[in-house]
Amino acid sequence: MDNFSxxxxxxxxxxPATLWATGGGIALTIVISLLAGLGLLSPSRIVRGLVRxxxxxxxxxxxxxxxFFFAVALxxxxxxxxxxxxxxxxxxxxxxxxxxxxxxxxxIVRGAVQSVPKEQLEGAVALNFTPVQRMWRIILxxxxxxxxxxxxxxxxxxxxxxxxxxxxTVPEMFQKADExxxxxxxxxxxxxxxxxxxxxxxxxxxxxTVVMRWLETxxxxxxxxxxxxxxxxxxxxxxx
Amino acid sequence: xxxxxxxxxxxxxxxxxxKRFGSxxxxxxxxxxxxPGEFVTLxxxxxxxxxxxxxxxxxxxxxxxxxIYVAGEPLSHMPKGGKLVPADEKYLRQARKRIGMVFQQxxxxxxxxxxxxxxxxxVRSLGKSRDEADKRARELLELVGLSDKVDARPTQxxxxxxxxxxxARALAMEPEVLLLDEVTSALDPELVTGVLHLLKDIATTxxxxxxxxxxxxxxxxxxxxxxxxxxxxxxxEDGPPEKIFTAPENDRTREFLQAVxxxx
Numbered sequence: 001m002d003n004f005s006x007x008x009x010x011x012x013x014x015x016p017a018t019l020w021a022t023g024g025g026i027a028l029t030i031v032i033s034l035l036a037g038l039g040l041l042s043p044s045r046i047v048r049g050l051v052r053x054x055x056x057x058x059x060x061x062x063x064x065x066x067x068f069f070f071a072v073a074l075x076x077x078x079x080x081x082x083x084x085x086x087x088x089x090x091x092x093x094x095x096x097x098x099x100x101x102x103x104x105x106x107x108i109v110r111g112a113v114q115s116v117p118k119e120q121l122e123g124a125v126a127l128n129f130t131p132v133q134r135m136w137r138i139i140l141x142x143x144x145x146x147x148x149x150x151x152x153x154x155x156x157x158x159x160x161x162x163x164x165x166x167x168x169t170v171p172e173m174f175q176k177a178d179e180x181x182x183x184x185x186x187x188x189x190x191x192x193x194x195x196x197x198x199x200x201x202x203x204x205x206x207x208x209t210v211v212m213r214w215l216e217t218x219x220x221x222x223x224x225x226x227x228x229x230x231x232x233x234x235x236x237x238x239x240x
Numbered sequence: 241x242x243x244x245x246x247x248x249x250x251x252x253x254x255x256x257x258x259k260r261f262g263s264x265x266x267x268x269x270x271x272x273x274x275x276p277g278e279f280v281t282l283x284x285x286x287x288x289x290x291x292x293x294x295x296x297x298x299x300x301x302x303x304x305x306x307x308i309y310v311a312g313e314p315l316s317h318m319p320k321g322g323k324l325v326p327a328d329e330k331y332l333r334q335a336r337k338r339i340g341m342v343f344q345q346x347x348x349x350x351x352x353x354x355x356x357x358x359x360x361x362x363v364r365s366l367g368k369s370r371d372e373a374d375k376r377a378r379e380l381l382e383l384v385g386l387s388d389k390v391d392a393r394p395t396q397x398x399x400x401x402x403x404x405x406x407x408a409r410a411l412a413m414e415p416e417v418l419l420l421d422e423v424t425s426a427l428d429p430e431l432v433t434g435v436l437h438l439l440k441d442i443a444t445t446x447x448x449x450x451x452x453x454x455x456x457x458x459x460x461x462x463x464x465x466x467x468x469x470x471x472x473x474x475x476x477e478d479g480p481p482e483k484i485f486t487a488p489e490n491d492r493t494r495e496f497l498q499a500v501x502x503x504x
Binding site for chain 1: 298299300329333336337339340341343345347348349350351360361364365393394395396409410413
């Protein structure tokens with residue numbers, strides 16, 4: 001226990017890389033999910049087919065192997081130096097996290113868009129909106145409400161997945177903490193080291209949930225609903 | 241008669257229109273015309289294809305065969321190389337400008353307040369300025385009796401109020417043809433009369449052409465210039481409301497009206 005501050009310091013050294021990987025991964029996941037999700041709904045068969053290959057490819061194969069594929073195999077094949085620096089490796093990690101979780105996110109976006117009643121689309125056609133306006137102004141704002149809870153799950157999965165970046169030697173929290181294992185004097189405290197680490201991930205996951213809940217409330221209010229919906233029903237009952 | 245002129249002799253023309261969903265034929269070789277400013281009501285049992293007709297005119301469905309013309313111009317098809325080919329999205333956007341629709345389930349946008357619901361179409365589709373659209377929307381909301389609900393959300397309104405907003409929204413698009421698809425069917429009974437009165441006012445004070453599907457026979461009788469009775473995807477009787485409702489010639493019309501009256 002005497003070395004608590006040593007352990008903490010060590011893990012904190014890995015925190016920036018974990019935060020970058022999580023933040024960057026989430027940002028990329030959002031962009032890819034939207035593009036691929038709409039791609040899955042495209043009227044063009046070719047677009048749907050290509051996106052389907054991407055989704056099944058990244059969803060159906062190992063994230064660890066994907067990491068090695070991008071960080072090692074591609075780097076050697078193309079003779080690129082992108083795996084020479086910690087930043088380069090972190091960037092590869094972010095790209096793989098984004099591509100992997102974007103494949104799951106695509107299905108979330110597709111499902112949420114399809115859950116918007118078709119009457120909304122017809123109302124938009126009757127007002128002569130273009131297909132892009134229908135999606136952007138009418139369908140997506142309503143679909144977002146449905147997307148946020150599953151995206152909350154996905155982002156927490158992504159956060160936890162950042163530990164996999166240790167495989168390609170990104171100096172993130174798990175990598176830094178795990179290095180302590182090499183010191184024989186710390187071996188009796190390994191339980192503490194990993195416990196601190198678990199708490200760190202948990203706190204970050206709670207932070208993600210807090211932000212996502214707040215966004216859910218905002219999005220629900222935008223479509224004239226309040227969260228939780230029960231309060232509204234009660235309020236209306238009292239008013240009537 | 242067939243030449244389109246300044247004021248077309250026909251606002252809507254169905255020419256040999258067939259609509260099938262899979263192997264189910266909903267409309268069978270349908271031919272009819274509606275004159276400008278005419279109020280035509282479609283009656284008939286459910287599943288007789290009435291709503292499909294409105295959905296075809298709104299371009300929510302595509303014809304299987306035949307052609308629909310609005311104001312003398314093809315709607316379902318576009319001229320290309322001297323022939324008519326199925327219309328693409330760009331052509332449809334142009335063709336849809338003349339047409340508005342009010343739906344059974346209102347179809348208001350829950351992500352916008354009442355004013356925005358009414359202004360969004362004119363701003364995005366007609367290219368009106370926000371100020372101009374706001375001004376017109378407020379006039380229309382006053383017309384439908386909802387001046388005080390401008391900032392409300394659709395979810396905060398009663399069904400009747402929502403349908404009034406939907407009517408204002410459709411009028412804001414300045415349609416030449418307005419389609420009314422069972423607009424009172426989803427309303428509580430005590431709210432029906434108000435909405436029907438409003439529609440009657442609009443029909444008598446504007447030169448909009450109406451195509452209306454309703455189960456409100458008294459309304460159909462009061463406001464229609466013509467009533468068309470549908471059964472099995474065909475027009476079985478077509479005439480002025482006095483005749484259809486008091487002296488129908490067709491057996492199916494008689495049976496249908498009898499059944500509707502019994503229920504009321």
